[in-house]
Amino acid sequence: AQKVTQAQTEISVVEKEDVTLDCVYETRDTTYYLFWYKQPPSGELVFLIRRNSFDEQNEISGRYSWNFQKSTSSFNFTITASQVVDSAVYFCALSGYNQGGKLIFGQGTELSVKP
Amino acid sequence: GAVVSQHPSWVICKSGTSVKIECRSLDFQATTMFWYRQFPKQSLMLMATSNEGSKATYEQGVEKDKFLINHASLTLSTLTVTSAHPEDSSFYICSAAWGTGANVLTFGAGSRLTVL
Numbered sequence: 001a002q003k004v005t006q007a008q009t010e011i012s013v014v015e016k017e018d019v020t021l022d023c024v025y026e027t028r029d030t031t032y033y034l035f036w037y038k039q040p041p042s043g044e045l046v047f048l049i050r051r052n053s054f055d056e057q058n059e060i061s062g063r064y065s066w067n068f069q070k071s072t073s074s075f076n077f078t079i080t081a082s083q084v085v086d087s088a089v090y091f092c093a094l095s096g097y098n099q100g101g102k103l104i105f106g107q108g109t110e111l112s113v114k115p
Numbered sequence: 116g117a118v119v120s121q122h123p124s125w126v127i128c129k130s131g132t133s134v135k136i137e138c139r140s141l142d143f144q145a146t147t148m149f150w151y152r153q154f155p156k157q158s159l160m161l162m163a164t165s166n167e168g169s170k171a172t173y174e175q176g177v178e179k180d181k182f183l184i185n186h187a188s189l190t191l192s193t194l195t196v197t198s199a200h201p202e203d204s205s206f207y208i209c210s211a212a213w214g215t216g217a218n219v220l221t222f223g224a225g226s227r228l229t230v231l
């Protein structure tokens with residue numbers, strides 16, 4: 001069975017602080033995809049990243065960075081120098097390679113960045 | 116590119132009525148679409164997988180007679196909530212799969228249903 005766990009339900013930081021959102025996953029598939037999405041209060045899902053299970057290189061995109069470690073089945077997301085606009089719910093998700101895009105979502109982490 | 120339009124974005128209806136939500140891929144053909152439901156402060160839960168020209172595959176615990184899914188073309192899937200009740204009030208969001216292995220996904224903006 002596949003499962004995604006985001007243990008942090010809510011995180012509150014002050015603007016300019018760095019913050020890491022944890023994601024741990026379980027799967028028996030050898031090939032799979034991992035995702036992060038941002039969901040602002042409007043509800044739409046904003047795609048942040050998709051990572052193939054064979055690619056363990058860390059990725060940086062502006063203030064965002066992702067640390068993928070297969071050994072610990074984790075795919076953590078760090079926001080550097082957080083801003084108020086980063087306030088949202090963030091979801092980590094998993095999809096098996098042959099599942100055609102069917103996603104299993106974690107419970108989500110609500111990030112609040114205060115000025 | 117790869118835009119998914121979901122309509123309506125919000126709807127209020129009376130208990131007992133049926134509501135149809137459309138998910139349309141605007142600039143690509145989506146062989147597979149997915150429907151998710153999200154209750155307040157909760158995660159997205161997959162309801163069903165919709166394949167063009169065939170019956171939808173429902174997840175365990177989802178009533179297929181209550182949530183009718185039709186995927187009549189490569190660009191349109193519809194979700195009809197039949198005889199809606201207040202407990203069906205939720206945020207419904209679709210996604211469309213495309214690309215090699217259909218692992219590139221685009222989400223619609225979601226539809227917020229309130230049943231009075």
